[in-house]
Amino acid sequence: MSEGETKLYDDRGQYLLAQKDGREIRDASWNACRVVLTTQRVVMIADEKHTVAIDALEQVNDRFDVNQAAAGEGSYTAVRTDETVYLVSVPEQDEFETALYKASLNNGILFVQHPAVEGGVVQSVEWTKAKVKISAEAINLAMADGQKVTIDRNDIGDVGTDERTIKGEERTVYEVEHTDAEGRSVETHVTGESHHTAVLGALLEEGVERHRANLDLSGTEKQVIMALHSGVSPFDLPEFVGMDVEKVEAIFDELVEYDVIEVERERTEVALTPQGRQAAGETIGDR
Template identity: 25%
Template sequence: MSESVIADFVATFNSERSTRAEPVKGRVLLSQKRLVLAADNSKTTIPLSTIFDVAVGHVPPDLGDFFDSTVTVAFEKGDDRFVAVVEAGDETIEKFSTVLFKALLNGTDATVQHPAEIGGRVTDAEYVPAKLFLEPQGVRFKRQSGSFTVTLAQVTKFERSKREISGSERAVLAVRHMPDGQAITTVAAIPSARKLSLLGRYLRLEYSDLMGELKDIELTDPEIELLVAVYSTGDMEGIPLANVLDREASEVTMLVNDLEGKDLLTAGEEGPTLTPKGRVVVNRHLEDVNE
């Protein structure tokens, strides 16, 4: 590969452009332009511009007996569509999927309206050009007037729809999030339908991971009250949580310990702070209260 390689590791994959090919072991190489699966007797080169879907942990039914932890790449060649499945250790697959999504999406042209709505009220914000970049559990949009980030721990809803932009109907991704405790809707249109689908896939993947971690967590009313208090009193340095909650200090300590055990709070010298999962819980609660 003449261009710079951004991922290079040994894995198991089906190197032929067919889901019926049995997997082989070889090298997986990724650059900003292509994905190469190189085995001893074969090599499959997949231009990134031909990839229209990426799934992590999903294996096509006819390959289910061969693979475990995987990244499945769907791509086009001519008028045909193919699937390549790459299998490796959990940590390797996690890193590879992140790098692959970044290679596919970073620097993508977009048109954004931010904020399109504040607390349900439609704003007069205009659609402006932006560049899209993936961040850990979030997406940053860089505009000429400044950048902003949609953090998935603050997202309460996202959906694909159509909106009129500059006189024509465009497919958009509308994201409702709560960066400061107030519901904001951001709308992003991407000229490439392929990249809009890939962005949707990335967001669903990252968001479902967060939701999956919260699925079995049960919270009492005092625990929710404490989480909201930590969220709301971030700028009230020096004020004990017990005073804010009007509870005994010993009870607050027990609540904090329980929430740390559930990975919703992290204790620090300046008091407890919310983890990403904790922020999701608070934002979902505030969204329910505001509806």
Template identity: 35%
Template sequence: MGEKSTLADTTGRIARIVEDGHKRNDLEWEKCRLVLSSDRLVVVTNDDQRHIEVDSITAVKSRSGLGGDGEGYLSVQVGSDVDILAPTVEGFGDSLYSAVLDQRTVLIKHPALKGGVVQDTGWDRGRIKIGDGTVDLAVSTGSFVEVEVSDVGTVERAEKSVGGETRDVVEIEHTVDGTSVETHVSGARRDANVLFEFLRRETATETDVDLDDDERAVLMALYSGVSPFEIPDFVDLEIDRVEQIYDGLLESGLLREVRTRRSVSLLPRGRNIATEEMAEQ
């Protein structure tokens, strides 16, 4: 492992699912030891020891149970081969994403949107780091953007014009001081894909909730950055009615209560619904 520090050292299982670009029909699991450093993943089985350079990893994805067993897996692609890993330690996946993404140079636009409104913000160079439940972006201007993974409402991947070039962009919706913002990150295709996969694991995507007109109005007002205390006047509703709506949205998992009587903020799922409602206006 050289002088590089060890990020993770655990046991698990490994199976080749794609070989030379061809999907294999049967999974042949092998018990293994997984030793990960910032530059290398070593896979040790009874018959072999493989050294995988982190820079050679082209894709990492979190996968649900294979065959309906409910267990979590990671797929790791190197060239035209894809292996499935089933580590015994749950945090191994975060360590692997960190090894692939940490200190990668990216372009950052923050905020690209604020309260659903496009901002006049340019692209700046920066570096990415995976923290403890966060994506940390150090911008060359001296600013710092911390995205809490659990706070991400939506994450999208797109090709956009950046500096006159078509580049891969990851669009991350989250909050800053209670206001919905979008932070856009552009990087090499491999880095953009891995960042997207890392964030989408935790993204709240369920938006199938029945809301009446008053509830929609309150949700969109909060999404736009209106203070919870100003909502009654803003949407022209009685205070008691707004309190009733807050109770319902709290029970639906769309809001969280910041303090009693009564400040609230949208949860990721609530922001998803507000985004859809505004798009339909």
């Protein structure tokens, strides 16, 4: 390894060369190899050594089922450069991918707007440089203005994309919906150099996929979800959406079953017993 290069992952696995010089290889097959990932390159060591420079990555983590051999493999990481695509399969795929995200993004400089949107309302905040650090749990952004923003990888609700001119350059912007430390729905907008955004997009989409489900929600259920998303308190929601309390609570129960919402605090429902009513009457009589 070169000076300053650090090993992040080393295990037995397999690779399939799915595209070379821009041409898909339809008869490609899997080859057993040793997979070594460092802060600078991915290396697949078999009879030959195949190397992909981290800075050359254009896309990672999507499916590239070039043939039946690829399609039959349940889990792999597609590593793309300009005209070449390697599929890499290892025993601990999530661990490998997190290491790949670290190699590509850790200590890189991104441009961040936070919060760009808060409670559904667009905020007037400037783009700020931020240093990024990836862990298995979170995307951590240390911003030049002193803010520290944490995006929990298990808490990414949605990711939108846009093309904008930022700092004089046309860039891909990722609009990441998540919750902040106070539990409010916010959007953090993130962009950077192309070799950063290529990998960042895969990381963010992986977070979305953890929660994506084919939900067949009714109109009233969607109305409740949007009200909650905009910051309406659950206690104020019946009046806000024009439904009685029992109907809203039934919808809550359904959404909990769908894993769309979670209960943070149970309300205690109480009713007076005959003895209690008697005690209340005595108290009123004493006044």
